[in-house]
Amino acid sequence: MRAVVMHEPGNVTVEELTDGLGAxxxxxxxxxxxxxxxxxGCVRPGGHLSFVGVPHGVSLDMDRMFxxxxxxxxxxxxxxxxxxxxxxxxxxxxINPGAVFDLVLPLERAAEGYAAWMSVAQRRSC
Structure with a gap:
């Protein structure tokens, strides 16, 4: 598993990290x-694109998505x-919003971060 946070155009980075497949x-x-x-442009064929909130001024190319x-x-x-x-x-x-983040890892250790998150999520769902 890999995670990428993009603050500037990152399609090329995602392609490199996924051997051209996309996320x-x-x-x-x-x-x-x-x-x-x-x-x-970053999601692979058959992949999932999730959005939060109501987008403003966005038109979707339905042919491209299809x-x-x-x-x-x-x-x-x-x-x-x-x-x-x-x-x-x-x-x-x-409320201490800083208490939300208790683990900071570099990208190459993203799988470890995901495992830590899953263990907390499993404890909370029991």
Whole structure:
């Protein structure tokens, strides 16, 4: 398993990391035309493209998606609903957002990070 966080165009990086296949799954969390286009360019044929929130000004090339066999999933991100209360809890000292991240690994150890995340997820689902 490999994870890539792209802060600039990264289609070439994804192709290199996957021997030209593309990523099994891509999460698009920016919500604009350029980021959707890049995400679609990174996902492999038959792969999954997930998006968070409502994209703005994005038109999808349905032929491109159809022939690439890309599966799309999306859902709302109710940030505006929860953000004011979350900020109050953080500044009031009731929530420490830094406690969310307890393990930092380089990309080449992504599989180890995924295993750690899965062990926590399994404990929480029991």
């Amino acid at each position: 099994d799954g891509v999460v698009e969390a920016v919500g604009n035309e350029a980021s959707f286009d890049q995400a679609l 022939f690439a066999e890309v599966h799309m999933f999306g859902g709302p991100a109710a940030v505006r609903k929860y953000l004011p209360a979350m900020i109050d809890l953080i500044f009031g000292g009731e």
